[in-house]
Amino acid sequence: MxxxxxxxxxxxxxxxxLLRARYVHKTFxxxxxxxxxxxxxxxGVEVFHHGGGDQYAGxxxxxxxxxxxxxxxxxxxxxxxxxGAVYPPPDVVAEIAAETTGLRGTPGFVSPVVDDPYAAGLxxxxxxxxxxxxxxxADTLLRxxxxxxxxxxxxxxxxxEVRTAGARIAARARGVLEERMARPPTLERLAADLGTSxxxxxxxxxxxxxxxxxxxxxDARVRRARRLLDTGTSPSEAAVAVGFTDQPHLNRHFSRMVxxxxxxxxxxxxxxxxxx
Numbered sequence: 001m002x003x004x005x006x007x008x009x010x011x012x013x014x015x016x017x018l019l020r021a022r023y024v025h026k027t028f029x030x031x032x033x034x035x036x037x038x039x040x041x042x043x044g045v046e047v048f049h050h051g052g053g054d055q056y057a058g059x060x061x062x063x064x065x066x067x068x069x070x071x072x073x074x075x076x077x078x079x080x081x082x083x084g085a086v087y088p089p090p091d092v093v094a095e096i097a098a099e100t101t102g103l104r105g106t107p108g109f110v111s112p113v114v115d116d117p118y119a120a121g122l123x124x125x126x127x128x129x130x131x132x133x134x135x136x137x138a139d140t141l142l143r144x145x146x147x148x149x150x151x152x153x154x155x156x157x158x159x160x161e162v163r164t165a166g167a168r169i170a171a172r173a174r175g176v177l178e179e180r181m182a183r184p185p186t187l188e189r190l191a192a193d194l195g196t197s198x199x200x201x202x203x204x205x206x207x208x209x210x211x212x213x214x215x216x217x218x219d220a221r222v223r224r225a226r227r228l229l230d231t232g233t234s235p236s237e238a239a240v241a242v243g244f245t246d247q248p249h250l251n252r253h254f255s256r257m258v259x260x261x262x263x264x265x266x267x268x269x270x271x272x273x274x275x276x
Contacts, residue, residue: 003080007260008268012135013142017087020127021259024080028073030211031219031257036093036109037065038149039085040120045076046083050112060117064109064149066157070210071112084127086142093146097154100147105156114153119145166204169194173205177217181224182243184217222257225250230269235262
């Protein structure tokens with residue numbers, strides 16, 4: 001069975017990523033998104049590790065992931081899974097929540113899986129409207145879908161406050177890795193510069209960000225590569241700029257986190273820019 005995916009944006013839904021895909025053998029490694037993930041399963045089953053355990057989403061269900069939340073993804077049945085997804089930015093979700101719900105604080109989703117065929121259908125309708133260039137329908141349906149899911153499964157996201165010494169060290173380590181993304185230090189050197197031991201830093205970083213420093217760095221590199229591709233940087237130049245050894249190295253990690261190769265990702269972005 002063929003795998004296929006399209007990852008794109010619609011000019012009239014600024015900042016919202018859109019995805020339509022069928023995967024059979026695809027495995028998403030542990031990664032995060034800056035935006036919310038609202039994925040409506042059409043066929044098959046997706047399994048994704050989230051919050052310390054595997055979550056299962058079948059046809060008519062939605063996989064919901066809050067921003068900056070580590071998760072994976074793979075097929076839960078031999079035939080794989082087919083789905084459509086929208087990725088609204090946090091400010092869009094916050095605006096919708098403020099207007100249509102009584103949620104206080106920063107809104108987010110409580111459960112990572114919700115079985116609601118009606119909401120799943122709304123997500124597929126958003127993608128169809130975007131394909132057809134129907135701006136009024138795409139915007140309306142997205143807001144209705146987000147409102148419904150927040151009312152069904154919304155709550156305030158916990159505040160992430162740096163309280164412990166370990167959390168402060170993890171935050172400092174993250175800052176170093178962001179600044180030195182293309183030439184990061186070893187774990188031993190990073191720990192020494194921060195006045196701690198390698199394993200103490202590893203534990204603190206895992207506790208704070210849900211993954212070890214090297215996995216976080218790969219995730220951050222792919223995020224930055226996406227921003228470079230959005231501005232017209234070639235995949236080969238983006239690969240070197242974020243610290244990958246070459247474009248095939250970027251291709252491998254990009255596809256395992258975004259779902260499509262960087263070249264296909266950029267072509268869809270270029271189409272949006274051309275329309276503008």
